[in-house]
Amino acid sequence: MKYYIFTIVYVLFFSFTALKAQEVEHVILISVDGFRPEFYKEEGWPAAHMKILAEKGVYADEVRTIFPSVTYPSHTTLSTGVFPADHGIFYNTEVMDNGKPGKWFYDFSQVKARTLWQAAKEKGWSTASVSWPVTVNNPYIDYNIPEIWSFENPADRRGATAEYATPEGLFEEVVSEATGKLDRDEYNLSSLRMDGNLGRIAAYLVEKYRPNLLTVHLPNTDGAQHKSGREGEEVKRAVAGADHAIGEIYDAVKRAGILDKTAIIITGDHGFVTTHTSISPNLWLKQNGLYDKAFFFSTGGSAFLHLRDKGDKNTVTRVKDMLLGLPMSQRSMFRVITGEMLTKMETVPGVSLAISANDGFCFDNESEGSLLREKTGGKHGYYPDFHNIYTGFIGFGAGFSSQKRITYMQMEDIPAMIAFLLKMELPDAKGVVYPGIMKNDKK
Known part of the structure; x- marks a missing residue:
């Protein structure tokens, strides 16, 4: 659905032209890999920050992901509002002629659709991103710590991240100012410190540069569920780690003095079986x-x-x-x-x-x-028509209603919503902005 249709629908049905959403100046999109609605809906999950934001803002019972329900295609849908056939990231990796996985999709040139970052730059907004898939060499991100690793030694992400971070020297800056010296295993998927350090980096970028659009990917909950399934101590530890990183980002927004102008969205790429x-x-x-x-x-x-x-x-x-x-x-x-x-x-x-x-x-x-x-x-990777493979959604802060529940959403709705909040043009986005979840909606 075209972005201008969203605007017409709101004007016709709610008869006002000055939506509270128009006051939004900052959107932070946090993707928790393997994010499930149970984390913020059910007791027993150590996710105090998520639960508070869900209770005070808007949350969904479930969000239908895409097919295949895997990380890189899903994150590209979150940044474009379109499906794999249109954005070009079909799997996590290329497919070799012998049927085996090839190189990972990582370079932004492989994305064939218009993205939120491009729309933001055309609007005059500033942009930042932390560990978001397929963002290497993305010219529309002002402050970019991309998700990349050494092809010779995949366990070591530091050198490759420093090489491809933009502007030049940004990774060294965040290590110096936000994380402290990083050992190899403090910046890869082998340790829960990965999410913690990504949260510190994102918080630093918020306070130092105050980007209008910030995208953040927290991966540790995915690895824990691959290892243990949907339940288990390791999953709870990973959820607690992601939740702590979200708390770091929230606190940075407060310290930066922009909380009343900031919309925080927490979602994911897929559930788990x-x-x-x-x-x-x-x-x-x-x-x-x-x-x-x-x-x-x-x-x-x-x-x-x-x-x-x-x-x-x-x-x-x-x-x-x-x-x-x-x-x-x-x-x-x-x-x-x-x-x-x-x-x-x-x-x-x-x-x-x-x-x-x-x-x-x-x-x-x-x-x-x-x-x-x-x-x-x-x-994960299953055909997305059942609850366990669905992901979740929390919307909090500027532009969002308070204490609202949505029973069902679709992944492509989220970038359409971000475009609406920041008044950006994302005309090919196939999602919708649901009545009732924005402030001042009377529905």
């Missing part, structure tokens, strides 16, 4: 003489059928028939995602068949060995 068994669907193709024609590429919860010959539609039919003809003991582990369902979700171009695992199951890219393997922990 607890697993016990991994399936190797490429073995089905091998057993039926189809692996030389196509391969399944796994995103964890789903697997997408890639044709070796793009025009070979006959193989798609043969694979679908094969899947439907499997023994019930295997057929009950997954469901077929048809071309119509893929089109609806505007997902990977050229793919007309996928499979999504049922509860407890996931997929891998193996083409040798056993069909089934023990796989305890958690996965």
Whole structure:
């Protein structure tokens, strides 16, 4: 839906032209990787800051993510308002000809859609970002600490981050002024210190530069749930760490004296499913003489059928028939995602068949060995039409109503909302701004 339609709807239905949202000068978008609405809705989760902001502001019971429900495509939808078919980030990584994952998507030139940062710069706003995926070499971010790592030693992110941070010297500045000296494991996913340090960096940027648009990605809750599933001590520790980082950012907004002009949005990229068994669907193709024609590429919860010959539609039919003809003991582990369902979700171009695992199951890219393997922990990537894979939403501060609950939202609604709050042009965004969640709405 076009941005100007949002404005017309508000004028016609609420008969006022001076929305409180027009007073917003700063928006902070915080993505908690693997964010689930239970974190702020249920007792037992150590998330005091999230819960207070949700109680005082606006929150959603669930937010439908995209397909595949994985980190990099989801974050690109959060920054563009469009789906993978339009923004060009289909998976976390490129797909190699042999069916294995290739390079991670990381360079901004790979994003094919207009972004919030571009819209902000055209409006004259200042921008900043901390550890947001696919932001390396982004010319629209004034203060950018991108998500990047050494390709030779992926556990060490410091050198690559310093190289690609903009302006030059920004990473050294935040280390000196915000985090203190960082050891390797204090700035990677092996330690909860990662979220803590990212929170300190974001807080520093708020106080020092007061950006009008700040995007922040906190990744540790994802790793904890991959390891432990939806529950467990490690997940609670990670949630507490993300919540503390959010508190750091909130306090920085107060110290900067801009709380009354700032909207804080907390959301995520996907939920999680607890697993016990991994399936190797490429073995089905091998057993039926189809692996030389196509391969399944796994995103964890789903697997997408890639044709070796793009025009070979006959193989798609043969694979679908094969899947439907499997023994019930295997057929009950997954469901077929048809071309119509893929089109609806505007997902990977050229793919007309996928499979999504049922509860407890996931997929891998193996083409040798056993069909089934023990796989305890958690996965995402599933077709997004059930609660556990959905993410959450909290909106607090300038422009938002108080004590409002939304039962259901869609991920693409969030960038449309940010464009509305900052009066920016994001005409291709496919989300909507819901009546009743903005201040002064009488609905």
